Amino acid sequence: MKIRLEYASGTLIAKIKGEIDHHTSNELRTVLDKEIMEKSIKNLVLDFDKVTFMDSSGIGVIVGRYKKIDALGGQLMIIRAKGQVDKVLKLSGIKKILKCREEVSINE
Amino acid sequence: MNNYMRLEIPAKSTNEAFARMAVGAFVSQTDPTIEELSDIKTAVSEGVTNAIIHGYENMSGVVSIVCRIDEDMLEIVITDFGVGIENIEKAREPLYTSKPDEERSGMGFTVMETFMDDLLVESKLSEGTKITMRKRLKSR
Numbered sequence: 001m002k003i004r005l006e007y008a009s010g011t012l013i014a015k016i017k018g019e020i021d022h023h024t025s026n027e028l029r030t031v032l033d034k035e036i037m038e039k040s041i042k043n044l045v046l047d048f049d050k051v052t053f054m055d056s057s058g059i060g061v062i063v064g065r066y067k068k069i070d071a072l073g074g075q076l077m078i079i080r081a082k083g084q085v086d087k088v089l090k091l092s093g094i095k096k097i098l099k100c101r102e103e104v105s106i107n108e
Numbered sequence: 109m110n111n112y113m114r115l116e117i118p119a120k121s122t123n124e125a126f127a128r129m130a131v132g133a134f135v136s137q138t139d140p141t142i143e144e145l146s147d148i149k150t151a152v153s154e155g156v157t158n159a160i161i162h163g164y165e166n167m168s169g170v171v172s173i174v175c176r177i178d179e180d181m182l183e184i185v186i187t188d189f190g191v192g193i194e195n196i197e198k199a200r201e202p203l204y205t206s207k208p209d210e211e212r213s214g215m216g217f218t219v220m221e222t223f224m225d226d227l228l229v230e231s232k233l234s235e236g237t238k239i240t241m242r243k244r245l246k247s248r
Contacts (some may be wrong), residue, residue: 019125020124021121021124021153022121022124022157022160022161023121023122023124023125029211053128053149053150053153055145055150055153055154055157055219056154056157056212056213056214056215056216056218056219057212057213059213059214059215060210060211060213061211062219063211064196064211065129081235083142084143084146084147084149084150087146088150088219091215091218091219091222092213092215
């Protein structure tokens, strides 16, 4: 798994590539928490365009980050999840509390 | 088609990806759909992760994975020889986790149940846990 970070006016966009499971979710959690702590991030966008697999360990990380961002008064958004990844997201019920979109324009 | 495979791996988190890919490669010979294959790989990932995190509590141990294909029926048995589950019914409840401090989603068994046709969980304290999952492969 690889994570590329981009910033746009208080929003952190994490572009994730590869597979999110118990093994890789620890790194994802550490990287995101470091950014949320050190930079004054309000909103977090998780770009799942290049995520090819995710299991329930990924759900644990998303819910954990959602709680942090929500406590800071920001929003967490998931974009471009598809196939197996979208199926796991749907099953978890997380799509009911998060914003999930196919595409996103940061300036909107 | 009748075929089987047996895989034994140390309970290391790096082996989660290996286990689901190995099972995926084995199942591929039945010409499954992309969705069937990803369902199976997800269920295996959950089962192996459970064995590592809960069965062995991140200590060393062996996880055994046996897959059988009997015509259109796929059976996957994942066994650990770890601590066992005290209350299987509770463990199977959606969102229940015995490790709330570790950001576990509590969705492992729910994912296995949903993505496979049926799931049997057998466990004995201090002896280990055996999960048996079955799925009828519709594509065949």
